[in-house]
Amino acid sequence: MAPLPNYRPKQLSVGPLESEILNIIWELGSGTVKDVHDRILTDPNRELAYTSVTTVLRRLTDKGWLACIKKARAYYWQPLVTKQQADVIRAHEQLQRFLAVGNPDVIAAFADSLDETASEQIQAIAKRIQAARQAREEQ
Structure with a gap:
């Protein structure tokens, strides 16, 4: 990641x-x-x-x-930043704006409307986040 x-x-x-x-x-x-x-x-x-x-x-x-x-x-x-770093920064900004909606029902409705491939991607991302957090805690 x-x-x-x-x-x-x-x-x-x-x-x-x-x-x-x-x-x-x-x-x-x-x-x-x-x-x-x-x-x-x-x-x-x-x-x-x-x-x-x-x-x-x-x-x-x-x-x-x-x-x-x-x-x-x-x-x-x-x-001053690589293309990959720029992509990470932009993705982070977009995610922050999306989460700023702050309404769990809206976010849940969005997630529910995703196709199976997108849902699998979100689940894979959640697993990577959990693994990264566990690795930080173990250090």
């Missing part, structure tokens, strides 16, 4: 272009504006200004998703 990372971006919401550029940075490991811009323009039907890529990279930095590092005469952006 992947633990909830200690670091979290300041703002979790990202728009479609921010998400696309964040995925490119994850694929590259780190990259310059040119690296990201070139990757986007590999699609011949796509147009995007170089300055727009710069703006989005800065916005992702302000939101806490990326760090900007100057190496020689170029600026490189690198992720």
Whole structure:
């Protein structure tokens, strides 16, 4: 089970272009504006200004998703969380919002409406949670 990372971006919401550029940075490991811009323009039907890529990279930095590092005469952006960590953070946030409903009847009705595969997944998750808690208690 992947633990909830200690670091979290300041703002979790990202728009479609921010998400696309964040995925490119994850694929590259780190990259310059040119690296990201070139990757986007590999699609011949796509147009995007170089300055727009710069703006989005800065916005992702302000939101806490990326760090900007100057190496020689170029600026490189690198992720502050991995894609897997981002997935864990987002899933945790979604679960917290779902549980914030606070009405056990609503949550039970939702769980009752799930198909057999989803119910089995929930049961498997509950077993993993119980095993993780037992392992922590035994330490």
